[in-house]
Amino acid sequence: MSSHGIVLFGHGARDPRWAEPFERLAARLRVAGSPAAHVSLAFLELMTPSLGDAVAAQVAAGCTRITVVPVFFGQGGHVRRDLPQLVDACRAAHPGIEIRCATAVGEDDGVLDAVARYCIGQIGGDA
């Protein structure tokens, strides 16, 4: 059976607290019974590890299938242009490993519904 890893890919920021929601998200995915054997964070800039380093670590840990999930609301240049190049470089560095790239989380209806509920709660609509 193949070992599946998830890499949560975010922009990165100078403020280390910026990564806290990403760490909480990773913790949710590391629960017992999770289909993801490994869950890592990776950042485009200003924070480490890079996508290449995170993928290399998962391959070294035995992952044979890796899914990169862009934790971005919008699919702008970072997701449409920078990320595919980074993923291609990872594939070239690790032939034989299946590396997939998901669409940005902000494109998902379930995520947008949850954000909408949060907004309504903030104005007292259902809080």
Added chain:
Amino acid sequence: MSSHGIVLFGHGARDPRWAEPFERLAARLRVAGSPAAHVSLAFLELMTPSLGDAVAAQVAAGCTRITVVPVFFGQGGHVRRDLPQLVDACRAAHPGIEIRCATAVGEDDGVLDAVARYCIGQIGGDA
């Protein structure tokens, strides 16, 4: 009865398609029966309108209470430092209008749960 507005505040990007999830989110909040009489987008940079322009438009439209929701995953310098200054400037420009600022949507457990479900679905865990 006061008229309540929501301003969805995002970073902005050069690629106009970046704003699409924000527009879909705004559409969800503009449904009939929504407690928000007005829903606007505003951007920190690279896109318009600015927060100041979006708030001024809601005040001109009759909003007396405005809630700014940062549509960011992480609370880095943009949310912790830049946004409070922008909100303070809006309050100074519109005395008598109640302008609140929510915490970033990525801090919400319901939003993180939805993102986690999306990630699991991407690796076939419950898709």
